[in-house]
Structure formats: C-alpha cells, structure tokens
Amino acid sequence: MAADGNSKTIIALGLEGSANKLGVGIIKHVYPAGIPADTELRPEMIELANVRDTYNPPPGEGFLPRDVAAHHRSTIITLLNQAFEEANITHKDLDCICYTKGPGMGAPLQAVALVARTLAQLWEIPLIGTNHCVGHVEMGRAITGADNPIVLYVSGGNTQVIAYSQQTYRIFGETLDIAIGNCLDRFARVLKLPNDPSPGYNIEQYAKRGSKYIELPYTVKGMDVSFSGILSFIERIAKNEPEKYTPEDLCYSLQETMFAMLVEITERAMAHIGSKEVMVVGGVGCNVRLQEMMGQMAKERDGKVFATDMRYCIDNGVMIAQAGALAFARGFSTPIEDSWVTQRFRTDQVHVEWRT
Structure with a gap:
C-alpha cells in the first residue's frame, strides 16, 4: 500500500476467467490515512483498465470447459498488455494480483490461476484468491453506491x-x-x-x-x-x-x-x-x-x-480486483501453496473483513 500525502493507495490487477469471458482489470483504491481496524472500508475506486474477450461457440452449441480454457490461455497475454497500456502503468506499480479462486468451470479457472500464480512469483507481488460472487457484489456496491x-x-x-x-x-x-x-x-x-x-x-x-x-x-x-x-x-x-x-x-x-x-x-x-x-x-x-x-x-x-x-454486470477483471483489493487492505493474501481453485466456492464461505 503506497502512501500519497494524507491518503494511502492500492493498485490491484484482477484476472477473471471462471466461464467463457476472460477479463483483465486494473483499479486504484484511495484510502484516507489512519483508518481504524473496525471501520468499514469504502475507498474511492478509480478504474484504470477494464478489458475483456469472450469465447463464443457456433449457434446452437454450448461451450466446453477445455475449449474455454484454450481460449483463455491464448488470449490472456494480449489482454494483459492491453490493460497495462490502457492504465498507463507497469507491473512495478502493482500492489497485488487478484484472481478468481471460484466458483466456476474447472479448466478455465485453472488456466487463469496459473497465470496469476506465475506473475505473482515473477514480479514478487502478493497474490489474492477472490470469490467470484463476492466480486460481483462488491463491484455493484462500488458502482451504485448502495449501502x-x-x-x-x-x-x-x-x-x-x-x-x-x-x-x-x-x-x-x-x-x-x-x-x-x-x-x-x-x-x-x-x-x-x-x-x-x-x-x-x-x-x-x-x-x-x-x-x-x-x-x-x-x-x-x-x-x-x-x-x-x-x-x-x-x-x-x-x-x-x-x-x-x-x-x-x-x-x-x-x-x-x-x-x-x-x-x-x-x-x-x-x-x-x-x-x-x-x-x-x-x-x-x-x-x-x-x-x-x-x-x-x-x-x-x-x-x-x-x-x-x-x-460491470457481465464477468470482468475489475470486479475481481475490487474484492481482492478490499481483502488485501485488511492484510489478507493467498500463499502460493494455497492458490488452488475450486468450482464450489460458496458466497457465504468468505470472511468479509472489510465490512463491519
């Protein structure tokens, strides 16, 4: 967390690929200095980048997990470069890397988690495993202002x-x-x-x-x-x-x-x-x-x-960055050995420590 005058900031990269949409988002959180531990976190959220690519099978057909995973593997580097260019930052500016831990389709989740895990180790940046459903909720709260x-x-x-x-x-x-x-x-x-x-x-x-x-x-x-x-x-x-x-x-x-x-x-x-x-x-x-x-x-x-x-309704990387950055602000991170994914990560299994 970087200090900026009387405030503190977190810049988070979010990687979402639990289904047929692959999203990469970068956000910046601005927190007032000296927030007590028992205070609900509602930082100013600044969207720096929000890029997405969708795997679409032919009409009349569904999508198979292996095909979606292949799409994500072939597309994610391009989206990462596009996001960094749009945000006008480099990986050295990041405070954390957030990825979807679940729920979702197994093979696509694994493909994106592998990239997140690799980048976290290469760049020596904390890794945050994020619940997909909580990402939707926290993104909705940030955008709409709902209490x-x-x-x-x-x-x-x-x-x-x-x-x-x-x-x-x-x-x-x-x-x-x-x-x-x-x-x-x-x-x-x-x-x-x-x-x-x-x-x-x-x-x-x-x-x-x-x-x-x-x-x-x-x-x-x-x-x-x-x-x-x-x-x-x-x-x-x-x-x-x-x-x-x-x-x-x-x-x-x-x-x-x-x-x-x-x-x-x-x-x-x-x-x-x-x-x-x-x-x-x-x-x-x-x-x-x-x-x-x-x-x-x-x-x-x-x-x-x-x-x-x-x-923001449709799966995106910004929502994963949003929920991950809130958890990171309260000191949470995911050890590499625990950076697995699960298709059955329920919404009510998350400790929402950033709320009171």
Missing part, C-alpha cells in the same frame, strides 16, 4: 438472494438445480439463437417482440427456486408445437415467469430484514425487463433498485 441492499445475484452459473450480516454474505435463497442464466442459454440453443453477444441477450430481444403469455411451471419453494422443470416444459413445446407458438412468445413467457419467481423471493428477503434497497448483479442482471419488474416491486415497498450496465 446495505438485498442482493439478487443472477448469472450463467449462479442464482442467489443474498444479505450481509456479521462479516458474511448470507444466502437467503438460491436455485435448487440450474442457474437462471444456464436455463436461458440452453433454451437459446433449442431456438438456434447466436451466442454473440450472449444467448441471454438474444432471448431478451426476442422477448421484447413477444405478446402472448404461455403459462409455464412456476416453482418457488420457500426462499428457493427451481428452473429445470420450466426448461423441460418449454423445450417440449418449442420442439413439438412450433406452429402453435412463436419463438418470440416463448422467450417472452420464459422471461416473465422466471423473473416473477425471482422478484417474489427477493421481496420476501427484503421484508425479512427490513431493507428498502435491492441490488441486481451478475450477467442476467443486465436484462432491462428484470430491472423493470424489480423496480416496480421496490417502488411498491417505497424502496429503490440499484443495477449496473454491461461493463
């Missing part, structure tokens, strides 16, 4: 309703089977929609042109949701009755049903802790219709919705 919101985290691999308590992000509810983003991606493959820029985005555009609502299974179990039955039901309709329902109406109905389920469990969590703030993070959080539905619910509760755009 203590209920968090709806929706992405290709995760669907969770989260609230902070006692230095832990507690999971109030989650998917019991597949994540909402995975459900959208798989249905996009049924319709042979392109993977560029993302299957979920293309479903969103189809849904905007839909008008006929088709009743689909609505599965909420307490605070948890289930999407596999909805997917099986709508896949069967799309394949067996293509002349009866348009792709636009199918996409519209799928979105409306699943988003209503998410709004229900989010509202229940808000009522439980007495919060009037909702923050939507993760790749599916870019969906305008989801933001609208969540906004209507929050308005009825005299609350407010916080959301970010595609620069």
